[in-house]
Amino acid sequence: MQNHYHIDSLEAYNQACQDATNTPEDFWDTIARENFDWIAPWESVLEHDLSIPAVSWFKGAKLNITLNCIDRHLATRGSKTALLFEPNDLGQPAVAISYRELHVRVCKMANVLKSKGIQKGDRVCLYLPMIPELAIAVLACARIGAVHSVVFAGFSAAALATRINDCDCKMVITSDGSYRGAKTIDLKAIVDTALLSCEAVQSVLVVKRIGTEITLYKNRDYWIQPLLDAASGVCQAEVMDAEDPLFILYTSGSTGKPKGMVHTTAGYMVYSAYSFKNVFQYQEKDVYWCTADIGWVTGHSYIVYGPLANGATSLMFEGVPTYPDAGRFWEVVAKHKVTQFYTAPTAIRALAKESLSLVEKHDLSSLKVLGTVGEPINEEAWHWYDDHIGKNKAPIVDTWWQTETGGIMITSLPGITKTIPTYATLPLPGIKLALMDDTGQQITTPQGQGKLCITFPWPSMARTIYGNHQRYKQTYFSAFKNVYFTGDGALRDAEGNYRITGRVDDVIIVSGHNLGTAPIEDAINQHPLIAESAVVGFAHDIKGTALYGYVTLKNTNVTNQDQLRKEINAKIRLEIGAIAKLDKIQFTQGLPKTRSGKIMRRILRKIAGKQTDNLGDISTLLNPEVVKDIKENAL
């Protein structure tokens, strides 16, 4: 079998698709064997039974992902920049960390973790800003076989505690605080609050970042720097099994409890590296920048593992797009001569609203590839990105994937396959897609619209939900027999290009963040004056989708509604984080329910979207009278 690791032409893409379809095991066997370092080979490429579901890739192989992301580059790329850190403040210099330095820093951190009792299989929670220590801590865990669980440092203490407890983290690594534009956030104080309810945590390591005063609890909390200074810069990589867990990453679902998606080692490594190479067409001297936070899967796969496995230079940005002004992204692109730039549609929409002079004063001629991820990109934003950032010379890759898929599933390949505004376009070789109709049948015509599924295992698929395999099966493998259901709807054109139409379940994507309605409603319902609530999405200029809450009070005589709205959002901020705040809150007499008591969200979505002319069939409602009230008082 030909090695399809790097697809560099349309012919190569077509050949790879053909080979991956006809002989998937040979396809991945060759890619894995010829492009990575293994300690011991595998006995079988793929074993799977999607009725359980049980999937194993490269069974029996031994490896360590950090040997592939760091050590193997030392001989040829030791002085090459691995991580290029651009701080929040313009006054602070950028920091280039070479592969050689990264090696030492990861080993030191790994030795510190060991000295605090962390062993293979232990879970370590990382609650850190976008500073080099975050990437280094991720790799240090992988070095010793500890399972990292990165929690985005915008989550509240309550949300952090839930995630720490769900997988029994033994250690938390955090910082005194973080910079966010002109503001600072006291992260350590948030961790302290969270840990009041986390019994398994034995130690907390604290990176000094903002210099604020913090409390160090005796025998639990330690400044990390003195420990790093004293640690050895050599740490032998733990020998990992192909299917040993590499990390847990939480994503929201249709109940209040977040789902800890478990990713394993070999398949994830192979797929994140392979997809990175092809989607961004990375070349040796390129400077690649993904603006995501490592707290999301995009940062795991396309800031840390995928780029480093390819020996790339990966830029890490601590700040926000609008500080000190809304030209910051373009300033950073010009400063570091960024060649590939990967961001979210919400950021593009926000920056497109600003004066073009903020773009035009920076030299963006280094850019070769632009990427988007996280939500559907609207046509207007796509063209603005193409015209003003790429100057119509840098192809846009609209990459569709999920926390659960571990890597990009649908995308165009820049300069190789066609780009079509608003279409993610084609699956990567080896990814077998299907659209299902409402009767549960696969749509076999070329054109169609339905629920997006993946019918065959791929190497980086999540293997389970931590501690709840039944929920994994129920959520992803029960809507349609023996296929993975994504939760998204899509349409397909006559050429086989896919356009994602959005979620078909109770998950709402706000500014590219995946939010379940259930946890938000749970937070609202905790307010003593509130009887029940329903949250739906509505179209928003910048966020793509924003949140609209319908709230029924226990006693309708509340006079200060604005005060109550503030309290509701404060509660959400406390339970989840500011990303889940509601843009609109309407107080209602009741919520439309089916006879079985389920809230009919379809109606609420239409009203929130101001499409009240045709609400569809409401005859099956238990309480049709509430609809009139909701319609009349819509915001």
Ligand code: WT7
């Ligand atoms: C959901 C997954 C994958 C990393 C970031 C989000 C939506 C993602 C696209 C895209 C349309 C997209 C989907 C998906 N989504 N990328 N290019 N076009 N929608 O990861 O938080 O797990 O969210 O994001 O609805 O299911 P996530």
